[in-house]
Amino acid sequence: MSVKPSIPKGTRDFGPLETARRNYIFDTIRSAFRLFGYNPIETPAMENLSSLMGKYGEEGDKLLFKILNSGDYLKDIPNGELEKKDSLALATKISEKGLRYDLTVPFARFVVQNRNDIQLPFKRCQIQPVWRADRPQKGRYREFYQCDADVVGSDSLWNEVELLSLIDEVFKNLKIRVATKLNNRKILSGIAELIGESDRIIDITVAIDKIEKIGIEKVSEELYAKGISEEAVKKLLPILELSGSNTDKIASLADVLKDSEIGSKGVEELKWIVDQFDALGHQCGLEVDVSLARGLNYYTGTIIEVKALDVEIGSITGGGRYDNLTGVFGMPGLSGVGISFGADRIYDVLNKLELYPESVTESVKILFLNFGEKEAAECMKLVKSLREKGISAELYPDNAKLKKQMSYADALKVPYVAIIGESELATGELILKDMSSGEQTRHSIKDFSL
């Protein structure tokens, strides 16, 4: 009855080294969250499908992992229903629960459900896995972690400054060089208003994004091909050609959008955030980027995206402001702003650049070899006293051949090996081997410490 073991595609096992590395990322993010006063919450892996369906678009509904109802889930389904063989329609009848798809919808649900216990503004953070039935591919998994920080119940742009400072803190601590890009949905609305093409924002931002690669002429052609008028493209030109410092870009935008109320408001917000962030003397700079349009239907103000400078991997953190997060759960009018650190992509970046501090991958500090019951008992006393000092230590459990025990020490990259054999027991001195230098020293068993 032996089963060849495997795991579902798009999921991963993490061994000791990988888990230690991932915990380093989570711990770094968690510490920053704490330092900045974001309060940790956790929500269940399973949500009611009614909370999840319709929140991520039609495609998202299909990508939800749905949990088959327990018990006799077919009992109340009419035969006619089954014969139709409509998988999607039947799914909602034999499945009431789904796996969390992101942390934002569960957060919105949490806020509404726990509204009486929550003090607004509510600054929350959440580090948990999410699941999506996406086609697995390089760098895209069906189970991955999100690390979110959000504030709801406050319109203040200081929240944006805080989130940008948080990004700065996390990547400074992880030693990843990043570009933090900033835009504002209102600027995009202003641009659309300006050229009279309100429903073409996506075409336009895609075009702006290509300027550096293919040049203005080609981009203009693409826009014509998409049916945007010559006149509109002409009006767009100053935006397409936006360059220079943030100050320059903001000045140009302010000028171009001066007749659009919403556009001007967006420029004003953007300028305020950049000014305050800069005044605080942060190390990483912000980069105003009007081509940034992530989650367009979702965000209503600030849009943030972080890219690693030294690895090509897409966005490793992103977020923005949304005006009506909790409306769909019956609590309208709560503004929020948040970011999500993509732990799995950050993990890929750190792996590529090998940016882990040595301490992260350290195993147990000292291994005591096992030469028999009496010797081992003596070792265990030392193991215990080392642990009481906070030093991780262990005894090789079996009285195995020396070669086997040493290859265990090598495989685990143990920095020190201690030997108490029969003669060491007699002399009261153990042998300590420094595994990196190979040097061996003798120490009194009685007073031994590291």
Place this chain on the structure above:
Amino acid sequence: MSVKPSIPKGTRDFGPLETARRNYIFDTIRSAFRLFGYNPIETPAMENLSSLMGKYGEEGDKLLFKILNSGDYLKDIPNGELEKKDSLALATKISEKGLRYDLTVPFARFVVQNRNDIQLPFKRCQIQPVWRADRPQKGRYREFYQCDADVVGSDSLWNEVELLSLIDEVFKNLKIRVATKLNNRKILSGIAELIGESDRIIDITVAIDKIEKIGIEKVSEELYAKGISEEAVKKLLPILELSGSNTDKIASLADVLKDSEIGSKGVEELKWIVDQFDALGHQCGLEVDVSLARGLNYYTGTIIEVKALDVEIGSITGGGRYDNLTGVFGMPGLSGVGISFGADRIYDVLNKLELYPESVTESVKILFLNFGEKEAAECMKLVKSLREKGISAELYPDNAKLKKQMSYADALKVPYVAIIGESELATGELILKDMSSGEQTRHSIKDFSL
């Protein structure tokens, strides 16, 4: 389209205070794992159903949460199959994946799948949630955490001593008083052999367990009623009456079981473990308990169970030795021993006894009130410099009424509130309010620290 928000029954949301408390438990356990040299791994929440089915008995198969296949999962199901409306049979056809039911089977699967990358003996720890479609009830959830430490590939009883020391370390650090009960499956086999009732071990251990409550006479009656012969019960008497110190109990057991080879082996193992554990001078004592029979079909040697002394809640940690963990995945002959800390029950115990250190529930250390843009900008500089010293700090994001800002500080139990209003900005001195004493002091803004 507003949905009244709720979560699936048997699952829980954890707010900031609860999450902080739970993280304290996980961190305490994780630190002990590290100190003892157990290597962390993580496995996916979803396993192939083929890895899970048949591992937890017929009842267990029903309690697995099964994931509906993505896409047109009904396409290849013959109509005849659907008309039968056999929910259980159909489940395996429309569902290939299930949620992890415990950490032991995924660990076994991990070991076999990654056998070439693993150095034996392999000491692993794993802290992750598991899911069971149990009927929810007080203290029983459908999503809960397990914190497991296991060693595979070593027969040495030092592993048992280590796990018992680990239990000692964890509960000492959590300040929970516990009784750690110890038994050995071989002793139970010996007892069954002795009385010629090999298939009645469970009846017998249940009876032994009741001695303290209902007395020997009633227990004997129960055993007769279950068809166990008078002669057998007579032979059992010394075991039923087992009392006194571990040494006394072990001596009695050794005597009663002297003619059973397997029983004697069990007593010998038990004695060795107790002796070595005691020799190390641990604070918590072990308690030999032959009524302990958890997971009888599973364990083959040592059986361990931990109960809290000051709260009635059942076992909060348990484990034992199993001889053929990985056999079902095609890798026979690997012996293992492990324990599982029940984090959710430990959480209930800590909540009842209020055993959390104060630092656990501490929120942000200092809140700067917001009196307008200029004042807030000055505050943010201090917030940044405090954070650089590792002190958690935040600015109230909105220039709201003082009362609202102070009630936020109260709700979050912030220890310090700092005030920089117009006049403080002018004098260069801020007001610091100690929220527990109510005392207010003035400090230079320029050199301010906590």
